[in-house]
Amino acid sequence: MPSDSSVDSAPDAPPRESVVDLLGALAYGELSAFAHLAADAELAPTLAGRRQMSAMAATELGHHQQLAARLVELGAAPDEVMAPFIAALESYHSLTEPSTWLESVVKAYVGDGMAADFYREVAAFTDDATAELIGRVLVDAGRAEFAVREVQAAIAAQPVVAGRLALWARRLVGEAISQTQHVLADRDSLTELIVRGAGDLAGIGSLITRITDRHAERMTALGLDS
């Protein structure tokens, strides 16, 4: 069964390899997000903040488990299909290690938000079951409200913070784009999935525009210049 070259039998179904790669990248992304959010929770100035970021971490681990279970259903070994994505994701995290609580909050909202938008766009090019699963594991679950409250309160207390956090957000975006390019250069199956799904260069352009627009909305919600 897993030897079939596509996830379902429809003639225009995406190749199984692309779907497995996408799920593998996202599954490792969630495992890695778990570890980094759990560590960043220790930066919280209050128990309430620490509990909230710890809860986000636990939620990511739950999503990781759902993605790993789907990979097993597809006949893939989660640990094997996650392996090619470890280096890029860990590079992203080590290049964007927050040194303050507010940096970790902005990262959890802006960085993870942009990654989620990217996965959602690519998921639309896969089969229905995969797209549905990815949509389900990428729910925001109150993270926006939390980040907006923390960052706006900090800016109100000390306006100079806004400029520093805006710079920090630009660094997050820069590193996220750079690591995504590394992954795509390495994994033809994912590049093909995007090119085939977007149709042409104009399609890819509007995909990037949608991701950029949603990023700008998040920055505005935080009260930061994008």
Added chain:
Amino acid sequence: MPSDSSVDSAPDAPPRESVVDLLGALAYGELSAFAHLAADAELAPTLAGRRQMSAMAATELGHHQQLAARLVELGAAPDEVMAPFIAALESYHSLTEPSTWLESVVKAYVGDGMAADFYREVAAFTDDATAELIGRVLVDAGRAEFAVREVQAAIAAQPVVAGRLALWARRLVGEAISQTQHVLADRDSLTELIVRGAGDLAGIGSLITRITDRHAERMTALGLDS
């Protein structure tokens, strides 16, 4: 309602303060266990091990949330009632920081197992709803099997490991007892709960014997001298 001095209206119900303290200690214990297991997961030599310890961490966070919810039901503020227990629990963790994967596995099974036995014993002296909740959040959930498999495989490959891990387990037990004594010296409500529940010195003696016996069983299961 929360101003009532006991959790339910039975005349022999434990004082509300003891129950709140016990739930507060355990709630912080679970939050702290979450953070330390999540960090220790990074020591895993394989993705499978890392995923398994990360899943344990996420489970602890879920337990923390259930205990916090119960505290809110009792009219208590979780962050306030957890605060007095932070120092002792963090001391335990900083004095028993694992330096290898196997040390972290033994800590997750032997250290957390002994703590769970202690909480279970004390929970028996509270009201039914509290005892039931504490019993529910202290389920082992496959941790024994996992620890036994990892440790026995390591000992089979390199028998000298057994002696080192047995010493490590003794250190865990020593620090756990020492921090428990600090907490009890500080919190009269908890000492009273235990003294009242156990009945007399003989009762306390048999409580300690039960905890020690279960610890010895875990050590035997791992193939370690206790």
